[in-house]
Amino acid sequence: MESIEEHRHITGYGQLAVILALLLALTGVTVAVSYIHLGFFNVPVALAIAALKASLVLLFFMHLRHEGPVIRYAFITAILFLAVMIGFTFWDVAFR
């Protein structure tokens, strides 16, 4: 049995280590920011940092950067659906 792996990008250990360092640093930033009272802005800031960390994991650890259009566009669709689901539910509750 023979498998033909299409030409795949090989990520270097160095690049992965840099991403890990960034992720750990951002974790430190989230913990630090949670001790500062920003009022309303605490939650959006925490979620923005979480979204940034999630993007790093998706793009570099999960190789989303090197995936084809099917996986990429399907991912964007899933995120849009999630935004609609959370957005519309919240909209309904907030203005009820």
Place this chain on the structure above:
Amino acid sequence: MTTRIDTAGARIGMWIFLYSEIILFGGLFVLYAVYFYDYPELFAKGGKELNRIIGSLNTVVLLVSSFTVAASIAAIQRGRKGQAMTFLAFSIFCGLVFVVNKYFEWGAKIRHDIYPNSATLQDGEPGLNIFFGLYYVITGLHGLHVIIGMALLTVSLVLVMRDRITASRYVVLENSGLYWHLVDLIWIFVFPLFYLVL
């Protein structure tokens, strides 16, 4: 006759499954968002009861294990079997550390009479009851995913050992890795929402 293995198709299938997982946890986050809007002070009070040190430690453990899983794929792509196995074994160990931490964390909460349907929560503020209800459901479902992820990584480790996963054929390892990264992704959102609410 040679059989061609459709690795791109296998990955697309895994990603579609991961989208359904994102929507599953997304539904739980909708619940969190709506009740956080209703009870912001009580959610902050509940969040202060959680152990930030264990939460932060578990975040670091999961991030490091995600790195080692990605590194094990890079190793197998270069044909370095031993390195790939070391990275995988370390990742499984990280998963074990996470689950043991979770055990002590839940144990401490349960000893303080904070668990679903406990007298303290039943007779206390409704917001706290909802906060800890969501805490147990979301971290519990996430913990289940950690255990399934560890099982998938163990299967991959055995397959690498038996030369069934090689430099020319590693889609099983890749898909197990994708599942493990999803577990990490979900924790990235769980950690600030539960442990760091103000």
